[in-house]
Amino acid sequence: MNASVLCPPNSQLLSDGVVREVVQRTKPASSLHQLHGPYKGFSQSSLHPATELQKLLARDTYSTTPSASTTSVAVEQVSPKNVKRKRLEQMNRLNLKRLGTGDSNEGDHRPTAGSNSSANQHMKILELIKLGQYSERKRRRDNQRRYRQKQKDVTASLEETNQLLREEIEQLELRRCDILTHDNVWTATIDYFRVFRQGLRMGQPQLSNQFKFLQAAMAPDVLYNTGRGPKGILSSWGIWQWFDDVEVELEGLRVRAGGSLVASTATSATITERTLRNAFPHLWRSEVENRATTPQLASRLLSQHIVVRGSTTFEWDSARGCVVRMACQSDFLTPMLRLLGSLELVAHAFEKSRITPDFQQR
Known part of the structure; x- marks a missing residue:
């Protein structure tokens, strides 16, 4: 008898061979949907896939010994990547349902009164945005036109002032020559x-x-x-x-x-x-x-x-x-x-x- 104080009496039931042959029973995606809810985000437990797998293994185990092919398929199904992928697919389908874009049971897309109202609002918003952009462009063009006209007016005024100064300088030169020659x-x-x-x-x-x-x-x-x-x-x-x-x-x-x-x-x-x-x-x-x-x-x-x-x-x-x-x-x-x-x-x-x-x- 291989009894020892360091091993439990039922250690033969927990041998490596028995544990390696245990297979998790697959469940449909609806169980995951019920677990997390349609409108809830990832829970604290979903952030730890290993903990979730341990719970599933503890609940759904078979006493029978499956074949090698069944074991490989089960391991692939319970991998963290597959769990994440299925969860993302379910979330995408739920989002599509919420937006009214489609249903898994119906193949046609029927518009509703809410969607028509939303589309009209979107069109009005687009028209307002286009009108605001047009007004902004028109205002900028008017500002540029006024600025160019102001520059032209300043240039014309400076040219007129320069001409008056030239004439005044000529008159002063004549007066200076007259003073030097006559009023010395x-x-x-x-x-x-x-x-x-x-x-x-x-x-x-x-x-x-x-x-x-x-x-x-x-x-x-x-x-x-x-x-x-x-x-x-x-x-x-x-x-x-x-x-x-x-x-x-x-x-x-x-x-x-x-x-x-x-x-x-x-x-x-x-x-x-x-x-x-x-x-x-x-x-x-x-x-x-x-x-x-x-x-x-x-x-x-x-x-x-x-x-x-x-x-x-x-x-x-x-x-x-x-x-x-x-x-x-x-x-x-x-x-x-x-x-x-x-x-x-x-x-x-x-x-x-x-x-x-x-x-x-x-």
Whole structure:
């Protein structure tokens, strides 16, 4: 007796030969349909074909021993691939039934009221889609047409503006040529204040350039206040040599009746000891009669910054092409009154000075 504590008493019934010859009884596809239901998806057990096979083997087994051919057919039928294929076929048939496309028992396809209504709805939807596409294409064409028209309008406007600018440039060129040939007094006036911007330059090259300009732009007998000729003009500028930091600024130009040109200027400068010694010598000297007042006035004027405003008139001779007369006026009284504070002190300052209130040399 082959009994052992490691084997059960009925081990001969569970031998390898007996288990290998066991065959599952085949069932129709309706059993699988009943198992999963027509409208249900794959259950948790369907995801594990091996577990399902074990249940079927436990339920449907034969006690008889089949032949070898029957065994091979049964193994092929219960393979996982066949189970999946049959399940997919059943699901496809059920979906076809739900859509109303056909029936396994009837061979004809009969349309129903629901299918007709659905087809009509589909046709209406297609018509609406086509209408929307047509409207969209029409809108795009209109936008492109408006954009091209806008570009054409902008191009035409730019061409018209360019033509107007060309005509204006031609007119300005003609006016410029007319000014250079006939109204050259403007150029002479501007160049005059450019050359004498910092007053009289005592260096040899600068003084030579200033004198050459006067010879070219002024008549040889040009009148300048009480002086005459280019040398008289240079002599009048010599007063500004008594000051420091001289700078002449041209503020404006205007034409008077008769064709003369008036230039408005503002000349800034600083009063120094040289200014007091040359322009106001009586304020600088220590004399007995003004010993009490001189130091006070001199200290008020020393190192002060002043601005002298004035105007210069230029008369132009078109036949000769040069300036024939200049008249210069300056207001030196106003800055002196601002520094000294009273007319009595201003009168005392100009009483024995070498310079007049209109900034002319005595």
